[in-house]
Amino acid sequence: MADKIINLDEFNLSQEELFAPVDRDSLDSEKITAPRYSYWHSVFRVFFRKKLNIVILLLLAVIIAFTYIYPAVIGYDAAVDPYINLMDSSAKHLTPAAAMDKFGHNIHWILGAGASGQSTFDAIWYGSSISVSMALICALINMTVGVVIGAIWGFSRKVDIVMTEVYNIVGNVPYILLISVIVLIMSASFWTMVFALTITGWLAIAYFIRTQVIIIRDREYNLASRCLGTPIMRIASKNIMPFMTSVIVTLAATEIPSYISYEVFLSYIGMGLSDMSLGRLIEASQSAMQTPGWEIEFWAPVAVASIITVVLYVVGQNLGDASDPRTHM
Numbered sequence: 001m002a003d004k005i006i007n008l009d010e011f012n013l014s015q016e017e018l019f020a021p022v023d024r025d026s027l028d029s030e031k032i033t034a035p036r037y038s039y040w041h042s043v044f045r046v047f048f049r050k051k052l053n054i055v056i057l058l059l060l061a062v063i064i065a066f067t068y069i070y071p072a073v074i075g076y077d078a079a080v081d082p083y084i085n086l087m088d089s090s091a092k093h094l095t096p097a098a099a100m101d102k103f104g105h106n107i108h109w110i111l112g113a114g115a116s117g118q119s120t121f122d123a124i125w126y127g128s129s130i131s132v133s134m135a136l137i138c139a140l141i142n143m144t145v146g147v148v149i150g151a152i153w154g155f156s157r158k159v160d161i162v163m164t165e166v167y168n169i170v171g172n173v174p175y176i177l178l179i180s181v182i183v184l185i186m187s188a189s190f191w192t193m194v195f196a197l198t199i200t201g202w203l204a205i206a207y208f209i210r211t212q213v214i215i216i217r218d219r220e221y222n223l224a225s226r227c228l229g230t231p232i233m234r235i236a237s238k239n240i241m242p243f244m245t246s247v248i249v250t251l252a253a254t255e256i257p258s259y260i261s262y263e264v265f266l267s268y269i270g271m272g273l274s275d276m277s278l279g280r281l282i283e284a285s286q287s288a289m290q291t292p293g294w295e296i297e298f299w300a301p302v303a304v305a306s307i308i309t310v311v312l313y314v315v316g317q318n319l320g321d322a323s324d325p326r327t328h329m
Contacts, residue, residue, distance in 0.1 A: 039325070039328075042325075042328040043319075043323050043328075044322070046321075046327050047318060047319055050318070053318050056311060056314050056315055056318070057315060059311055060311050060312070060315055063128075063308055066128070067125060067128045067129050067308075068129055070125050071122070071125055074108075078126060078275070078276060081118060081119070082114075082116055082123060082276065083116055083118070084117070084118070085113070085117025086116050088117055090102070092113060092114070092115055092117045093112075093115060093288070093291075093294050093297070094109075094112050094113040094117075095112050095293055096109065096110055096111055096112045098113075099112045099119075107121065108121055109121070111124070111296060111300045112296055112297065115284070115285070115288070120296070120297055121300075123276065124281060124300060125304075126276065127276050127277045127278040127279075127281045128278055128305075130190065130273065130275050130276070130277040130278075131263050131264070131277045131305070131308075132260065132308065134190060134197075134260075134273075135259035135260045135263070136256065137194055138197045138198055138201065138259045139252060141194075141198045141202070142198050142201040142202040142255060143205060143248070143251070145202040145205075145206070146201075146202040146203070146204075146208075146209060147205065147209055147241075149163070149202065149206040149209075150207065150210045150212075151236045151237075151240065152236070153206055153207075153210040153213075154209065154211070154212070154213025154217060155213065155217060155232050155235075155236060156232075163206070163210070166203070167206075167207050171203060175200070175201075176262070176265070176266075178196070178199075178200060179196040179197060179262065180266065182196040182199065183196055183271050183272075184271065187274070188271065188272065188274045190273060190275055193263060193266075193272070197259055205255070209244070209247075209248075212247055213236070213244075216240055216243060216244075217240065222235055245323045246320050246324040246325075249319050250317060250320030250321075250323075252316055252320075253313055253315070253317045253319070253320055254313065256312050256313075256316065257308075257312050260308065260309050260312075261309060263277060263279050264278055264279040264282060264305055265279070266279065267280045267282065268282055268283050268286075270283065278301050278304065281301040285301070286298065
């Protein structure tokens with residue numbers, strides 16, 4: 001069937017109106033009509049979408065404030081404050097009500113007094129600052145070393161051969177046993193514990209990252225980059241590591257609480273820090289656990305340590321879920 005011929009005169013339009021020239025802008029032609037996307041904006045949008053995350057984040061802010069700000073505001077002196085009432089026998093092992101009757105109604109005595117007449121509340125938050133600081137430092141070291149070495153391990157076959165053997169040997173040594181031996185050989189100080197937790201702590205992280213890198217290194221876009229001559233380090237830093245942000249955040253969420261747990265456990269069995277950390281407080285108050293009227297001296301630091309680890313874990317897990325681009329739809 002022949003095409004129908006259209007008579008342009010029936011439109012009653014001039015030649016200029018019918019055939020107006022269209023401007024061509026090379027930059028405008030490259031623009032895509034789509035909403036702007038910001039990765040971190042989407043992460044926080046997804047994270048704060050859940051009201052539970054807001055509540056937990058506020059609880060974390062309160063914990064951080066009491067962990068770092070409260071001891072500094074009251075001027076807590078670890079060399080003096082725990083023994084300020086040592087010579088007063090009537091100030092030892094007091095319940096919260098008895099401590100407030102003796103010393104006055106203020107925040108220092110809401111958890112009673114300990115074996116030396118010290119404020120249990122003040123001692124707990126000073127101990128928390130030590131335990132949390134140690135956990136954050138260990139996590140920073142292990143995550144940084146583990147992620148970098150894991151990325152190289154997953155790309156280089158020569159490194160893979162060597163590191164796999166190292167992992168098979170060191171990874172089969174019980175971690176808690178290795179930490180205990182190092183602490184026993186060296187003095188049980190803050191930096192000794194950091195050294196013990198980081199000397200091999202990065203190895204399991206590196207192996208996990210290596211496995212994730214191997215999974216995605218041979219995908220089409222990475223093969224294309226390698227064919228174009230893109231350096232391995234650039235492929236790892238630009239193509240792979242951003243894709244693994246949610247994995248790294250989720251891994252960090254499990255690592256930070258675990259270091260607090262290690263410190264508490266080692267101190268509980270008598271091989272922890274020499275400083276009065278949460279673990280040392282729990283270890284020092286073991287006898288109060290089964291003594292009527294003294295139980296709060298033991299259960300108060302246990303409860304605070306549990307709350308800190310759970311809150312850090314939940315915040316990290318939820319942030320890791322929000323970091324996954326698949327949740328940004």
